[in-house]
Amino acid sequence: xxxxxxxxxxxxxxxxxxxxxxxxxxxxxxxxxxxxxxxxxxxxxxxxxxxxxxxxxxxxxxxxxxxxxxxxxxxxxxxxxxxxxxxxxxxxxxxxxxxxxxxxxxxxxxxxxxxxxxxxxxxxxxxxxxxxxxxxxxxxx
Amino acid sequence: xxxxxxxxxxxxxxxxxxxxxxxxxxxxxxxxxxxxxxxxxxxxxxxxxxxxxxxxxxxxxxxxxxxxxxxxxxxxxxxxxxxxxxxxxxxxxxxxxxxxxxxxxxxxxxxxxxxxxxxxxxxxxxxxxxxxxxxxxxxxx
Numbered sequence: 001x002x003x004x005x006x007x008x009x010x011x012x013x014x015x016x017x018x019x020x021x022x023x024x025x026x027x028x029x030x031x032x033x034x035x036x037x038x039x040x041x042x043x044x045x046x047x048x049x050x051x052x053x054x055x056x057x058x059x060x061x062x063x064x065x066x067x068x069x070x071x072x073x074x075x076x077x078x079x080x081x082x083x084x085x086x087x088x089x090x091x092x093x094x095x096x097x098x099x100x101x102x103x104x105x106x107x108x109x110x111x112x113x114x115x116x117x118x119x120x121x122x123x124x125x126x127x128x129x130x131x132x133x134x135x136x137x138x139x140x141x
Numbered sequence: 142x143x144x145x146x147x148x149x150x151x152x153x154x155x156x157x158x159x160x161x162x163x164x165x166x167x168x169x170x171x172x173x174x175x176x177x178x179x180x181x182x183x184x185x186x187x188x189x190x191x192x193x194x195x196x197x198x199x200x201x202x203x204x205x206x207x208x209x210x211x212x213x214x215x216x217x218x219x220x221x222x223x224x225x226x227x228x229x230x231x232x233x234x235x236x237x238x239x240x241x242x243x244x245x246x247x248x249x250x251x252x253x254x255x256x257x258x259x260x261x262x263x264x265x266x267x268x269x270x271x272x273x274x275x276x277x278x279x280x281x282x
Contacts, residue, residue, distance in 0.1 A: 001225050001255065005143055008230050010249055035240060076250065084142050088148050098153070098178060102277045105269065106152055109217065113261035114142070120254035124166070128246065135244045 018135040025064030034140040077122030160274040166205030175281040218263030
């Protein structure tokens with residue numbers, strides 16, 4: 001039960017933008033450097049978040065990434081739903097090869113458990129993750 | 142957000158034993174053949190389940206695997222807790238390299254969401270997964 005690096009970095013990128021909202025747009029390089037992670041990977045994640053309309057990419061001198069929506073309107077469950085691979089088991093995809101699939105109660109129960117996971121995340125917004133923004137900013141400096 | 146094949150096969154093995162409780166002990170080969178999966182992998186999973194005291198391995202002629210406890214006493218959440226890698230993100234392990242780790246609210250929220258996932262699974266026992274045992278038995282035949 002692990003989340004992908006893609007989702008991990010997407011959440012980190014959003015946290016970074018949320019705590020630097022008052023500042024200039026953030027660059028991919030600056031974010032990657034702050035977290036000590038790959039700029040290439042952050043660039044890919046940024047692309048996904050722009051497509052999903054969580055992030056805007058401003059071009060030109062002084063350009064960079066900013067949040068496309070206010071932090072308190074971004075539900076963490078929604079971000080995870082849109083960035084994560086939610087195929088808990090092989091049978092959650094279209095090509096299940098498990099013979100008991102048509103009558104499997106486990107699959108339904110696992111689906112409900114996944115929904116409980118996402119619902120818990122839906123109780124929190126990006127704004128909730130940065131109420132201690134000053135402290136986070138120091139750790140990222 | 143994917144469960145490991147180890148957990149997948151552990152649950153399949155337990156379901157198999159639960160629906161064949163009235164019959165003779167089941168062999169690794171028979172279980173692997175029924176699901177169309179690797180006997181080596183099922184053997185490893187069986188070993189784990191014997192160590193965890195969910196399954197007993199009976200030796201000798203007519204030997205094989207049987208449940209070590211009654212199906213209605215085996216909570217699905219417990220099985221998943223004991224077989225699954227629950228390190229949702231790198232920071233759930235001892236070697237987090239994320240600079241915001243000491244002040245990260247996201248980590249706490251993800252921990253609670255994982256607990257909600259497992260609690261939902263704890264509502265169900267192995268017996269609940271095989272109330273339609275006849276149907277499952279036919280699919281595995």
